Amino acid sequence: MFHVKKWFTAIIIALLAIGLYYVDNQMEDGLWAKIEYMVLPDPMVYNAYEKGECTFYVFEKIKEDGNMIGVDWYDAGMWASNATDDDYKVDQEPAPGAVLQTERGELGHVAYIESVKKNGSLVISEMNYNTPYEITERLIPAEKVGNYSYIHPKENPRPKSIET
Incomplete structure (x- = not known):
């Protein structure tokens, strides 16, 4: 048996x-x-950046696209370096949906690239450029595009909403 x-x-x-x-x-x-x-959890489910800051805003824009960036890149001035360390493409070539990063100010600044115009200028959106919590849009002239680093997000392999 x-x-x-x-x-x-x-x-x-x-x-x-x-x-x-x-x-x-x-x-x-x-x-x-x-x-x-x-x-496995969605790597973008929780935005750890401080509300009202440029980093928080850009994280949410990248998440809306179904893409991902690092959740622990700290202040904006460190994003390009930390993105490189995390094997993200960082270069001098802007693209729609990429992150514009600068060392501007004490903590740096990041913005979201809405579009690249035919003449090479960029339309960006950002938060906290002039006023906390304020979302603004502006044009970066083609001749100034080379002054920034551009971080290219990766596709999020497991995008999920918090409800699921």
Whole structure:
């Protein structure tokens, strides 16, 4: 009787493994990718930057795009360096949806690139440039574009809303 239970258990485990393998191969991204998506947290679910600051605003804009940046890059003046350390692309080439970063002021400043115009100028949006909590939009002339670093966000592999 004891051997029958072992064989029965072995057969059940083998059938489950075969079934999981079959289901995994039938799904576009694979079963394990679906399980990973469901189990692992969204890296952008919590904005740790201080409300009213440029860093908080840019984090939220990147999150709205379904992309991600670091949650612990500290003050804006450190973002380019910390992004590089985290294997993000940081260069002198602006792109819509990228982060404009400058050493401006005591703690630096970041802004979100809304668009790049045909003449090379940039339309950016930002918070706390002039007044705390104030969201503004301005144009960076083409001749000044080279004065900044640009951080290119990565695609968020597990975007989820807080409700889910």
